[in-house]
Amino acid sequence: MCIFCKIVNHEIPSSVVYEDDDVLAFLDISQVTKGHTLVIPKKHYANFMECDPEVMKHVMEVAQKLAKQIMDATHANGMNILSNVNEVAGQSVPHFHIHLIPRYREDDACVIEFKESEPQDLNEVLSLIKK
Numbered sequence: 001m002c003i004f005c006k007i008v009n010h011e012i013p014s015s016v017v018y019e020d021d022d023v024l025a026f027l028d029i030s031q032v033t034k035g036h037t038l039v040i041p042k043k044h045y046a047n048f049m050e051c052d053p054e055v056m057k058h059v060m061e062v063a064q065k066l067a068k069q070i071m072d073a074t075h076a077n078g079m080n081i082l083s084n085v086n087e088v089a090g091q092s093v094p095h096f097h098i099h100l101i102p103r104y105r106e107d108d109a110c111v112i113e114f115k116e117s118e119p120q121d122l123n124e125v126l127s128l129i130k131k
Contacts, residue, residue: 004095008042022055023062028099032110035074035102039063045096047085063098076102080110 006012008024017037018025028036041059045051051059067079080101084091101110 002044002093002095004038004040004093004097005044008040018062018066020062022058025062025066033076033102033104033108035070035076035100037066037070037100039066039098039100041096046094047091047096048083049085051096059096059098063100067100070100070102074102074104076104078103080112082112 001009003012007014007026014026014029016024016026018039022042023039024042025037025039028038030036039059039062041051041055043052043055045055048056063081067081070076071079080099080103082099082101083097103110
């Protein structure tokens with residue numbers, strides 16, 4: 001059983017921010033910034049891409065509500081909302097979850113960096129995706 005399923009089953013303590021029949025939100029034990037919260041479906045899905053669309057909709061509605069609440073409560077200036085799919089993309093727990101990471105300033109502890117890559121033929125990429 002994954003660690004998030006154990007948290008859902010209250011086998012591991014957590015700081016619960018929100019809970020209903022289908023969704024649990026709790027403070028990330030590794031607070032990247034003050035208020036860093038994880039929003040998860042109670043049912044196990046390995047990642048964003050495997051999550052049932054109706055469950056996904058509810059998770060995102062809760063995430064939106066909590067993001068607003070967290071920003072108001074912490075006086076954050078922004079919010080990163082992200083979900084990683086698979087280890088290569090930074091997913092460390094194989095249970096779908098949304099990170100709500102309040103941002104206070106550009107040089108806080110959260111670093112998301114986009115670097116310039118090799119030029120891409122957009123028509124070729126589009127054709128590949130649309131196959």
